[in-house]
Amino acid sequence: MSDDGGETSGVSGASEAAGRGGFESLSYLFTLSRPRFWFYLAGPVLVGIAYAAEGTGDLVTLATVALFAYFLVPANVFLYGINDIYDREIDAKNPKKAADEREARYRGQGYVPVAVALCAALAVVLVPLVSSAAWPWIAVFLVLGAAYSAPPVRFKTTPFLDSVSNGLYIAPGAAAYAAVAGTQPPVLAVVGAWLWAMGMHTFSAIPDIEPDQETGIRTSATVLGESWTYGYCAACWLGSALAFAVLDVRLGALLLVYPVLVATIVATQIDIDRAYWWFPAINTVVGAAMTMGGLWVMLYG
CATH class of the missing domain: 1.10.357.140 (UbiA prenyltransferase)
Structure with missing residues (x-):
């Protein structure tokens, strides 16, 4: 009796497994990229x-x-x-x-x-x-x-x-x-944006303070502790707002949302693990507002 059917089934199974493996790899890379x-x-x-x-x-x-x-x-x-x-x-x-x-x-x-x-x-x-x-x-x-x-x-x-x-x-x-x-972009824009990024990074490290301390990792957040890290983030974001305000007071006012958020989180004792997940949406809204402002100036002066 011919075993062609068995061979065909084996090839088909291998192809399906490879397909699943490829999809799983792409799915993992998608998750890894933090959409x-x-x-x-x-x-x-x-x-x-x-x-x-x-x-x-x-x-x-x-x-x-x-x-x-x-x-x-x-x-x-x-x-x-x-x-x-x-x-x-x-x-x-x-x-x-x-x-x-x-x-x-x-x-x-x-x-x-x-x-x-x-x-x-x-x-x-x-x-x-x-x-x-x-x-x-x-x-x-x-x-x-x-x-x-x-x-x-x-x-x-x-x-x-x-x-x-x-x-x-x-x-x-x-x-x-x-x-x-x-x-090159204006120096104050670079300074303001860099300070914003410093504050954002350090804020995002607050939920990792305990795990990092347990594994012996030293970061700005583990050295400062949670309370002082909030202060550090607020200072970075205030500096960012000031730098942008020199360029355009409207940009400075927009970026004040970040130190205000820090003050709100501290005052209301909102769980940092919960607040951490707000920021992708907040940053998207602020970035969209900045972009629309730039387009408005381009079109209408």
Whole structure:
């Protein structure tokens, strides 16, 4: 009797298993990229474009579309992938990673380092598409993105350098501004945005204070303690609002929402683990308001 049917069934089963494996890999990379945080990198691109554009023709170009596409997904796979690779042992002891399905946990999958490397290399495609003024900011993102998590530097375990190095989040916006305008963004805008990123990073580290202390990790938040960390975040965000207010008082007023939120959380004793999840939505709303403001100025002066 022929065994062709058995062979066909075996091939079909192997194909289905490979298909499931491929889907599971893509699903994991999707979760690893933190979709709820995608606009932390892609959003600043839109802001940078809006404030650099002199007319509607500057808004949608090959350069702006390429920058937005790269910082929407590949840059997030690179940034969070390298973080998860070097935090593997730490994440195993972190209840936020263990209990929350919104968090991915790296377990040594071989395709993850490959995906991270490919997403980093993909940035090279941007080089011929954008003004040379944007190149340093792309480099800043890649260098700080790697150095934050990877040894030997690993800024994330060095108090205060962990906070300062998170200025990497403004690099996409600065690159977009430079790509459109052909010049560097205003210094005060860079300072204000960098301070905002420092405050945001340190605030997001507050829920990890106890797990980090248990595993012996030193961060700005573990050194300061919860109460002083709130003060540090408020100071960063007040400084950010002041820097932007010098450029435009309306921008400064908008960014005051952050120190006000810190004061509200402290005064009402809202659980930080709950408040932590508000910020993707808050940042999206603030970023959208800034973008619309830039477009309004471009159109109406």
